[in-house]
Amino acid sequence: MTRLHPFTLLALAAALVALAWLLPAPWGAAGTLAVAAVLALFSGAGLTPGASPGSTGTGMSPGWRPGLVVLRTAVVTAAPFWLFLFILHDVSTTVALGLRITTMVASVVWLVAVLAPARLVEAMVAAGWRAGTAYLFAATLSAVPVLKARAQRIVEAQRCRGLSPRGGLGPRVRALRALALPLILSALHEVDERALALESRGLVPGARRTPLAPPPDRGAERAVRWALVALCVAALVWRLA
């Protein structure tokens, strides 16, 4: 799956999200969620031991485990939405919106797991996009595992100073507050450093970058992408009719 062209992966994720909202609930959203779950489960296929496809950075082993990790991440991320929906709405609305939101979350988590930012940049540059625009997309994707690793380091350092992340609401809120500030500040600090590093290496507005190893874009994949666009348009027309 990681060998698919980055645009195909993006198109798949975008189509799943669009169809989840376009198709009638709950079955349409349930169907798209099932597809997203299957994609997530297979997101580890083709991985080598100790390597992740690109952005996950988890060093997962091949087989089912990476897919389960991706699926679990999606479920854990979506769970709070279900809670709030349940508090605010009746059951049928909760299910309809919950399935759609879970599809969105699962699609994005799957995309982050399988799409290597460097391949996306290469693909975008090869397709004629400006390097700065391509980097904007790639930086957003690559920020997830970087921030996750940094948050882990901060939590560990704080535990070694006596801060327990466990216990009741009070200790957890304290731990969250203690995590948020250094995480945000260091991320902001890094923005400056990254901007300087990119400028000093020639990434200025309007500059064109040479693609060294653009991912192959097969005809079949292009056809799939257009088919997904057609499917979404058809669903939209059907719903509006």
Next chain:
Amino acid sequence: MTDALRLERVSFAYGDVTALAEVSFALGPGERAALLGRNGAGKSTLVRLVTGLRRPAAGSIWVEDWDTRDRPPEQLARRVGSMFQYADQQLFARTVRDDVSFGPRALGFAAPEVQQRVGRALAALGLEAHAAHHPYDLPPAFRKLAALAGALALEPRLLVLDEPTAGLDRALRARVASALLERAAAGAALLVVTHDLAFAAETLERALVLDRGRLACDEPLAGLLAAPPRLEPLGLAPPAVAALSRALGLPGAPVREADAARALARVAAGRRAPLD
């Protein structure tokens, strides 16, 4: 007397990759040990094991009479003070003073005791003038000192520090050395991961060298640093003072600046002036 730290045949692996293999050693109270070795030798892994962030796959680690397998890091913090490589990322309070006081407060010490500990830690590292500053308004080197002050304020029986002098200039390194020597004199054992052998020579007394996850060397640091042929296979290079001592053939092959200066003075005093 109970060891401050004791490792008994400790092994650890990341998946199929062995990080540590049957490492055993003990540190007594007040002992000052340098944990040396190439990048990837297992030093940081050992630090994470000692601080309780990871559990050994085999063997056991004891901090005095506590088995680290039975204690989470926040509990071990009562006895182990630690600082990691990315130390400045652990700062989060609005002022340096608040940040340094975080550990003692988290461990439940009374307010006067917290104030005293914070005062001592800030003074030991010369940070009093920055106590009211926001940590992120300080240069990275001072943020590192602030993080170290946070560990010192715990006044632990064991200090485990990962690269405490990386990025520090000579003056700040001297502050760190002085603060660590002070803590050791008070009975704290030191386990310091460092590539800064000049700092190690000035501050520490024992060398523990890891090589591909195994403890390749456990001996007095000065003796090891004075033997360059033994250092090279371990991925180490002698500090300038040790190399100079060896090149000049100074008696005792001193590796610390003060010792080398004294040896040089003795040699100079015993030699006649050129025009005599």
